[in-house]
Amino acid sequence: MIDSARVLSRRSGVTAAILAAAATGLVLGAAPATAAPAFPVPPLTEVAAAGTEGLDPLLALAYTMAEQEAHARGVPMTINSGYRSPEEQRAMWEEGLRTYGSPEETRRWVLPPEESTHVTGRAVDIAPREGAAWLEANGNRWGLCRTFDNEWWHFELATLPGAACPARVPDAAHR
Ligand SMILES: [Zn+2]
Numbered sequence: 001m002i003d004s005a006r007v008l009s010r011r012s013g014v015t016a017a018i019l020a021a022a023a024t025g026l027v028l029g030a031a032p033a034t035a036a037p038a039f040p041v042p043p044l045t046e047v048a049a050a051g052t053e054g055l056d057p058l059l060a061l062a063y064t065m066a067e068q069e070a071h072a073r074g075v076p077m078t079i080n081s082g083y084r085s086p087e088e089q090r091a092m093w094e095e096g097l098r099t100y101g102s103p104e105e106t107r108r109w110v111l112p113p114e115e116s117t118h119v120t121g122r123a124v125d126i127a128p129r130e131g132a133a134w135l136e137a138n139g140n141r142w143g144l145c146r147t148f149d150n151e152w153w154h155f156e157l158a159t160l161p162g163a164a165c166p167a168r169v170p171d172a173a174h175r
Pocket of ligand 1: 118153154
């Protein structure tokens with residue numbers, strides 16, 4: 001937990017700590033072991049949203065909660081791309097180099113595996129656009145924020161739950 005928090009920004013680290021406490025409460029319950037839980041809580045692995053495999057558990061939890069509320073409101077929302085292996089990201093990077101010609105232009109749209117937050121399990125790409133728009137307007141309730149001006153689909157844990165999202169950067173090259 002400390003090691004994984006260290007690679008996050010300071011603000012994200014705080015979010016991670018709070019969500020970790022919430023997740024621990026969900027799993028263990030607040031009542032003594034001898035008392036029956038007030039209501040059954042299925043483990044996250046049984047309720048996690050599709051596409052959350054391989055993600056940071058805190059992001060998987062936050063996204064699952066957001067998606068469940070979106071679906072309850074009739075808003076379509078799904079993960080188009082979440083965790084990527086270094087090999088998958090390398091293939092995307094090399095495809096980007098062929099498409100955009102230079103590393104500088106490619107970095108605006110796809111990062112090499114050493115830098116991508118998809119490889120560390122800390123990013124989700126959302127579809128369709130209606131769902132992404134809803135998440136952009138409401139995701140901060142779970143700490144989820146759109147981070148790039150040029151990618152309406154890309155979200156990360158980037159703020160305290162309920163707090164405002166940080167200002168977006170123009171594109172991934174501005175990290
Ligand atoms: Zn992305």
